[in-house]
Amino acid sequence: MEEITILQMRDLTDEVKGADFYANTIPQHLITNHNHVEKPHRHDFYVCMIFTQGSGTHEIDFHSYEIKPGAIFVLAPGQTHSWVLSDDIDGYIFFHTQEFFDLYFVRETIREYPVFRSSYYPNGLIIEGQDKLILESVFKRIAEEVDGNRWKKNTVLVNLASLLYIEFNRLILAGDSFVAVSNLQYNNHLQHFEDLLEKNFQTEKSAAVYAEWMNMTQKHLNRVCKTLVDKTTTDIIIDRVILEAKRMLIYTGKSFNEIGSMLGYDDYSYFSKVFKKKVGYTPKEFLKKYN
Template sequence: MDRIAILKIDELNENNLGNDFYANTIPNHLISNHSRIEKPHKHNFYATILFTKGTGVHEIDFSVYDVRPGSVFLLAPGQTHSWELSEDIDGFIFFHTQEFFDMVFVRERIREYPIYTSVYHSSAIYISGSFLQHISQLFEQILLEYKSSQWKKHQLILNISSQLYIELNRFAIAEEDFPSAHFSQYNFRFLEFEDLLETHFLKVKSPAQYADWLHITPKHLNRITRSLVNKTTTDIILERVVLEAKRMLIYTGKSFNEIASLLGYEDYSYFSKLFKKRSGETPRDFLKRYE
């Protein structure tokens, strides 16, 4: 099956931190990796991006965000993104693997930070004023340390990155309607559900099966999803299917029937109706908007 290109961190890294971390200014990143990033692509790593100058649009899994000074984007592995940027664009970018973070902070995981707890949270944060200046300085410190050969640079980069994540997440929690009730006790289960869904959604569409794998009842799983993202378990499963269908329609060149079959639907007519119900348009109408 043809797939969207997946950018790997070891294709970018020319630094002695191995294949776990990469940092650059946005202009240098665009110049150095033009051939790899000119088309929509996924990452196998976490990406954090700050724009300090210029304008544009950034599309992440078919959600379109404005790019302007103070735009911060946090992308998890597997998200498809592309952008159109003005010539005067500037800012900072860093990438790291999940292992880079999780192997040191043994009592917490990067995915447990609120901004990464679910694909349903916005990938964009807009900051300004003194907070923008402060966050810019943290990005600058990360880049300077990345380019250095100082003692324990890996540890210092990790500490600055962790501080940056904490402060951005605090800002996001204050600005957005992040769920608070039941957050700590439901969050871990929801992460497990999303991990299972990512592995099995092509073949398994049954909420009961996911609940069984999690050793809870379907009713309880539904309670968790409604509490955290105000969607049913079925909603989440089918939205993940439709997201993959959109990716395939745009990026693989597969026929409508082939895509339906790859997603587990032998009856294209049924799949087309499901797609329209979930996205508001047929697969053909959706594709026309990207031709």
């Protein structure tokens, strides 16, 4: 059976092999890595890009975003994405490993940024005016820094990347759909919950069990989830299961029964009911509609 391709840094161009940070213009990136990026795929590294010219669509975990000048996207490891681009596309792209970022920041982790902390924050934005000019210049500086070999090169790169992530997340939190929550403890709880969920969603669906693993009551975990992303704990668990089901349905060619079983549902009819309640279609109807 076909699996979703998971790209690693070493899978890209020869110049990337062994590197922890890569940057390029988008046209040049597409030329040198065309065989790897033309199909839907995941990465095991962080990706950030901005489009300065052209048009198209960018699909990230079944959310479709418009591509136009000023479109900026940030992806965490494990997210599935694909795109359709016009011939006149232009812009900048960079990516790096988790280790590259963590090596330079002792008191800060990349997972603290909302877009990397929770799947409920958008991966794409359209920026305009002064924000667009500033962030384009940062991307350009990153590309120039990668091409050179000046003193403290990696320190400059990690600080420029951090600046971009901060500005991107500020724009997200300033949007109408999100409320910036200053409660660091709540943020840490949500991150801990989603870390546990990522490792266990195929075998454990009980909100009470996750709360127990986190040494808190289910009521308190539910309060954390509702406050930060306006979802119940169970909603978040099922959303993660359904996302993986969609990925497997579209990209792997596995049978419906096999997918249900891999996600912890031995009774396919029950899995189908759960899927339809959340998506509005049965797995078979969803696959037909999506294709």
